[in-house]
Amino acid sequence: MMRIRVKVFATLGRHIAGGVTGAPFPLEVPDATTIADLVRQLNLPREEVKVAFVNGRTRPLDWPLQPEDEVGIFPPIGGG
Amino acid sequence: MWILRLNMNDRTYRLSEVPEAYKNLGGRGTTSTIVHDEVPPLCHPLGPNNKLVFAPGIVTGTAAPTSARVSAGAKSWLTGGIKESNAGSSWASYFANMQIKALIVEGQPMEKGKYWITHLTWDDKAGKPKAEFLPADPYTGKDLYEVFPKVYEQFGTRAAIAGCGVAGEYGYGNSGIAFNDLGKRPSRYSGRGGLGAVMASRRLKFIVLDSKGAPGVPIANQGLFDQGAKKLAEALREHAITKPKGGLNTYGTAVLVNIMNEAGGLPTRNFSSGRFEGAAKIAGEAIFEGVKNRLGKEVYNHACSPGCIIQCSNTWYKTDGTEHTSCVEYESDWALGANCGIDSLDDVAEMVRLCNAYGLDTIETGTALAVAMEAGVIPFGDGKKAIQLVHEMGKGTPMGRILGGGTDFAGRAFGVTRVPTVKRQSMPAYEPRAVKGMGVTYATTTMGADHTAGYTIAPEILSVGGKVDPLSPEGKAALSRGFQATTAFIDSTGHCLFIAFAILDIASGFEGMMEECNGVLGTNWKSEDAAKIGGEILRKERAFNEAAGIGKEEDRIPEFMKYEPLPPHNQVFDVSDKVLDSVYGEL
Numbered sequence: 317m318m319r320i321r322v323k324v325f326a327t328l329g330r331h332i333a334g335g336v337t338g339a340p341f342p343l344e345v346p347d348a349t350t351i352a353d354l355v356r357q358l359n360l361p362r363e364e365v366k367v368a369f370v371n372g373r374t375r376p377l378d379w380p381l382q383p384e385d386e387v388g389i390f391p392p393i394g395g396g
Numbered sequence: 397m398w399i400l401r402l403n404m405n406d407r408t409y410r411l412s413e414v415p416e417a418y419k420n421l422g423g424r425g426t427t428s429t430i431v432h433d434e435v436p437p438l439c440h441p442l443g444p445n446n447k448l449v450f451a452p453g454i455v456t457g458t459a460a461p462t463s464a465r466v467s468a469g470a471k472s473w474l475t476g477g478i479k480e481s482n483a484g485s486s487w488a489s490y491f492a493n494m495q496i497k498a499l500i501v502e503g504q505p506m507e508k509g510k511y512w513i514t515h516l517t518w519d520d521k522a523g524k525p526k527a528e529f530l531p532a533d534p535y536t537g538k539d540l541y542e543v544f545p546k547v548y549e550q551f552g553t554r555a556a557i558a559g560c561g562v563a564g565e566y567g568y569g570n571s572g573i574a575f576n577d578l579g580k581r582p583s584r585y586s587g588r589g590g591l592g593a594v595m596a597s598r599r600l601k602f603i604v605l606d607s608k609g610a611p612g613v614p615i616a617n618q619g620l621f622d623q624g625a626k627k628l629a630e631a632l633r634e635h636a637i638t639k640p641k642g643g644l645n646t647y648g649t650a651v652l653v654n655i656m657n658e659a660g661g662l663p664t665r666n667f668s669s670g671r672f673e674g675a676a677k678i679a680g681e682a683i684f685e686g687v688k689n690r691l692g693k694e695v696y697n698h699a700c701s702p703g704c705i706i707q708c709s710n711t712w713y714k715t716d717g718t719e720h721t722s723c724v725e726y727e728s729d730w731a732l733g734a735n736c737g738i739d740s741l742d743d744v745a746e747m748v749r750l751c752n753a754y755g756l757d758t759i760e761t762g763t764a765l766a767v768a769m770e771a772g773v774i775p776f777g778d779g780k781k782a783i784q785l786v787h788e789m790g791k792g793t794p795m796g797r798i799l800g801g802g803t804d805f806a807g808r809a810f811g812v813t814r815v816p817t818v819k820r821q822s823m824p825a826y827e828p829r830a831v832k833g834m835g836v837t838y839a840t841t842t843m844g845a846d847h848t849a850g851y852t853i854a855p856e857i858l859s860v861g862g863k864v865d866p867l868s869p870e871g872k873a874a875l876s877r878g879f880q881a882t883t884a885f886i887d888s889t890g891h892c893l894f895i896a897f898a899i900l901d902i903a904s905g906f907e908g909m910m911e912e913c914n915g916v917l918g919t920n921w922k923s924e925d926a927a928k929i930g931g932e933i934l935r936k937e938r939a940f941n942e943a944a945g946i947g948k949e950e951d952r953i954p955e956f957m958k959y960e961p962l963p964p965h966n967q968v969f970d971v972s973d974k975v976l977d978s979v980y981g982e983l
């Protein structure tokens with residue numbers, strides 16, 4: 317198992333019980349967990365996940381996570 | 397359709413037919429063409445030879461969704477180059493319905509300190525628009541929130557208002573033109589480039605419209621138009637960003653705060669970091685939750701102008717549940733928040749309200765404040781002192797005038813090297829060192845640093861319209877050029893640029909936009925013509941700038957961004973000058 321930190325933003329926040337949108341929370345996940353595994357573990361609807369960051373860089377969903385990684389998950393958003 | 401010229405020297409007006417060469421233009425295409433054709437490039441922007449041009453988009457005033465935009469254009473007082481700045485307002489649709497293709501404000505009365513109102517109505521008998529000039533004395537030198545209700549009292553609640561605030565009267569480089577929103581607030585802005593001062597220097601305070609009896613926009617092929625409008629509306633209702641209760645309707649444009657912060661590209665404390673520890677407190681999510689807490693219910697956003705499906709405009713409320721201000725946009729929120737190190741939404745909202753009241757551009761205001769903070773005038777993060785400085789701008793004190801001159805001007809006054817401007821206009825809320833394509837747009841657009849000119853953030857950060865690495869300099873000239881050209885076209889249609897999120901992903905939406913235009917104009921444009929037509933507009937803008945002495949040497953990012961690595965990615969801006977020159981070199 318390894319420890320990571322997770323942040324979930326905008327409408328995805330509705331799926332995290334008691335979670336504050338954008339507030340980081342620690343999580344224990346099995347070694348070699350990918351972003352896609354994490355999305356499943358958090359019960360986030362896969363079709364609503366648009367962009368995921370690992371330590372500030374956009375990464376594909378099959379990206380394997382490392383201990384102490386900070387993951388940010390976003391639905392489709394835009395503005396300007 | 398008419399070209400309406402207001403001569404401010406003797407307060408007369410002249411209507412003429414639209415010349416053949418202008419027939420298929422709209423919005424930015426119209427304003428930039430007229431500025432290019434008629435304004436001497438070397439004139440003083442506040443002198444008698446500059447002209448202020450207003451133009452509705454091609455489909456503005458029709459049933460096309462999200463299309464009530466008006467472009468304002470002139471030689472910019474801030475940049476010294478060409479300027480187009482558009483806003484959404486009922487003013488835009490009324491204007492279009494009066495069949496005015498362009499309104500050109502010319503001349504300058506000799507008498508100083510006296511301002512005028514132009515009242516435009518539809519003359520039913522003559523079958524054309526009519527202009528009257530009335531003194532604006534009771535309305536000058538005042539807060540626009542105080543003045544707007546009185547203007548409505550004078551001209552009736554059906555009226556629509558465009559005008560400048562005290563920032564324009566003082567001649568600030570940072571002064572916008574305010575338009576009414578649907579709640580009759582002075583809150584929709586052609587904010588950038590000092591157009592408020594250009595308007596005030598013609599001694600024109602307000603243009604008040606009443607389109608009663610006006611015939612509406614002529615449509616050449618109604619069936620085609622309807623088909624296009626339907627396709628576009630479907631795309632907007634379907635896309636997750638633009639649909640009802642989607643990202644923009646729920647969280648407003650400030651939904652970008654968190655994602656830009658996450659990407660390390662949220663300029664913080666005068667562009668010294670790409671991450672702000674207080675980002676979550678001022679983000680769109682915090683606005684939504686804050687309003688819910690204060691009002692005890694969820695509030696979705698509203699439309700700034702008639703016929704908008706997206707409806708992205710928010711309202712912030714005080715702790716007692718009364719309205720504080722509308723609208724806390726992403727750029728305003730960032731400029732007056734993260735970029736000043738301020739994490740209180742109440743302080744940010746107060747400054748947004750003051751910018752609306754005084755006629756200031758929120759972006760240029762926040763970036764000038766941050767430069768003053770860097771110089772030690774007030775500390776970073778001190779919201780209360782920042783509010784005081786905005787008041788000084790509104791009062792025209794010597795300090796206020798330094799800040800009102802704009803970010804570049806303030807940087808010179810205070811001897812600061814970290815001044816985030818291109819062509820003297822300050823950068824908005826995206827860090828060029830963390831999002832290189834946006835840096836290319838800032839550097840090369842004809843407008844001075846401007847995110848709306850070529851929003852490469854869509855593929856670089858949001859994964860909309862493709863996916864590219866924001867930190868890589870590779871391929872960014874072509875990316876920015878393509879976005880700049882297509883944007884110049886969208887800015888001409890009269891659609892709000894936010895339709896781009898949907899039509900970049902949904903091809904039938906893009907087709908719909910083209911069919912709407914073909915329906916109105918009787919043209920036969922295809923989707924691929926958008927970038928071609930936009931490119932023509934860019935060429936004219938570029939030619940004006942070159943003749944005004946703004947050549948490729950000014951297509952550069954500020955030097956400090958080339959030697960100061962930006963945390964957290966510790967990158968510098970590493971797009972070469974040759975690549976920057978190729979953006980327009982290969983247009």
Ligand code: SF4
Nearest residue numbers: 484700704706708892
């Ligand atoms: S999307 Fe927002 S800014 Fe654009 S027209 Fe609609 S409400 Fe106005």
